[in-house]
Amino acid sequence: MGFPEEVLEHVFSFITSHTDRNVVSLVCKSWYEIERWCRRRIFVGNCYAVSPAMMIRRFPEVRSVELKGKPHFADFNLVPDGWGGYFYPWICEMARAYPWLEEIKLKRMVVTDDNLELISKSFKNFKVLVLSSCEGFSTHGLAAIAANCRNLRELDLRESEVEDLSGHWLSHFPDSCTSLQSLNMSCLSSEVSFSALQRLIARSPNLKTLRLNRAVPLEKLSTLLRRAPQLVELGTGAYSAEIRPDVYANLTEAFSRCKEVKGLSGFWDVLPSYLPAIYSVCSRLTSLNLSYATIQSPDVTKIITQCPNLQSLSVLDYIEDTGLNALSLSCKDLRELRVFPSDPFVANANVSLTEQGLVAVSEGCSKLQSVLYFCRQMSNSALTTIAKNRPNLTCFRLCILEPRAPDYLTFEPLDVGFGAIVEHCKQLQRLSLSGLLTDRVFEYIGKWAKKLEMLSIAFAGDSDLGLHHVLSGCDSLRKLEIRDCPFGDKALLANVSKLETMRSLWMSSCSVSLGACKRLSQKMPRLNVEVIDEQGDLDSRPDNCHVEKLYIYRTVAGPRFDMPSFIRTMDQNPTYRS
């Protein structure tokens, strides 16, 4: 190539997407070399796909590392404790190799207080720590981050499980720390020192995102807001207090001063009388998360009808069909809707939310792209209507609460309805299925869902043919997670090479035999085939027994050695087998 290195480097600096940079590195050897020296951001979708040493060897000048650990089904307690996903080996190596590291973003990983302390002491310019759905650390670790990271810009603990020993950690931010732009402590339960919080906010002029935890009382919210009128994203604490006119007036006035607020969340324990205090910001809201607010449909509706610019809404099913109808009429810019169940374990509906609500939104909101919907009934006709209304859907996750529930009108499987979804929504990237489904739905998915990257299946299908359709037809598939389906050896062994084109496959409570796992592992040396069986004694099981859980992923790092005794990587070297 004729261009000097500096020119290429400069050009590459405009290429930020990970996939694009990966492609750039494949053009030729010199581009590979130049690219690896100037790569600043790394994304590792499966922390076991590559080792820290390999990453560091190839990319010596990294400023930002993003890692994901446990499989997605860990969110629903399907992955046993002790599975893995430890940050420890990564931080050990990065502390040595990347002194200029600025950002660490982790999802579903096990992080300890020692790890956090190591972060806080190893990187002089550390700026961003995002721990999403992580666990293994306590507020002591947070104290170390607060105390030692002089230029901390972002501390986001979203949905992590933190051992909450006290709220004292927040007081460790030194007075000299004025760089904070984003703080999300919503998952913590302990009360922090209010004066420490107040002073921190007051000395952080660039604070744009503040997500408080439930313990911050509503009466004090106005005090905080007055010190941060520049906030763009606000998560309230508990949203109820004794009904006092002065508290209400202060709150209303404080909200009215927040001219930049575009996103609201929090709203635990809502007392509806206090909701009108937020009305002044509603017209500017693009994002609203009321999914912890146990308020009834009329109160929800009153809010959303004042939010014409809403793009993303999360609510409980208390919104009911009437509220969703109002949403479809008021919020024409809606891109994402998530409706969570208020009472998931009760058989009969406690609220009047049906498939009609979703149909209404699909009709009224032409920009709707992403749906997560929990409900108790669905029909093929509703799904078909939704599909035809919204061919621009990219994410469709439907959870009908009762497993194997048929079309409630015709009692047929929902194959045709989901078939319509994949047929019409040609850009669909993510799909979660539920209800009564036969192999037929997988035939449709294999035929139509060419852009599908992630598929979640539960209590569905009749035979291996179903799985075979998916593995052979879905060209873009990266992540597949399956539970309680009659899928077995045949489909897996017929599609071995497909598995290397995917990030991972999870199967639990299916019909895959131990013997098939071994054979798969022998055929595909660059896959880790991990069998999870908490009953123990994997060594003495016959080959024809079904495995409890199976996690298969591609890797260049070989088998891992940090597993508990009930997880085994199937041996890739047949000479060691008995």
Add this chain to the structure above:
Amino acid sequence: MDQKRSTLNLFDNIDLATELRLGLPGTDDQPEIKISISGNKRSSSEIGSSTCKDEEESSFSPPAKEQVVGWPPVRSYRKNILQVKKTELETGSGMYVKVSMDGAPYLRKLDLKMYKSYEELMKGLQEMFKCIIGLYSEREGYNGSQHALTYEDKDGDWMLVGDVPWEMFISSCKRLRIMKSCEARGLGDFL
């Protein structure tokens, strides 16, 4: 009773058909039994079908399902928040209040959390006591009814029911008293 239900039930070993109950004199009807257990609602037909009329069965929700691990796919964090809320709603202290009616020899007990509004409370009370209770209004007085509803609040004062928002009422109500409206008129005069 279906023994397979593995969910918590405080009434597991009680056969309500033989349970002693206090009813107001002159009432032949079986009082409506609303059983509220943290997290689950039990079907009346499971507990003692002889105590229920057919038309009342539809007002009971069927029992909670046996829970499958990880289904529905709701994160523990979210489940815990909602469970705490439900527990607070259903076992919050002070929600069972004594209800007395002037002239009746027995008191009743009533769970305020079962109701979402004054209207619902009135209906429940009227069914329980077989009387008409009127909410006081400045214009119409007690709507020509014989009875008025008052409550004792946290400070020990007797207040007329209906003045404050519902949530505020249930958090401060310690007991209820159904008065004869001729005696209650005095209360209204002081407002």
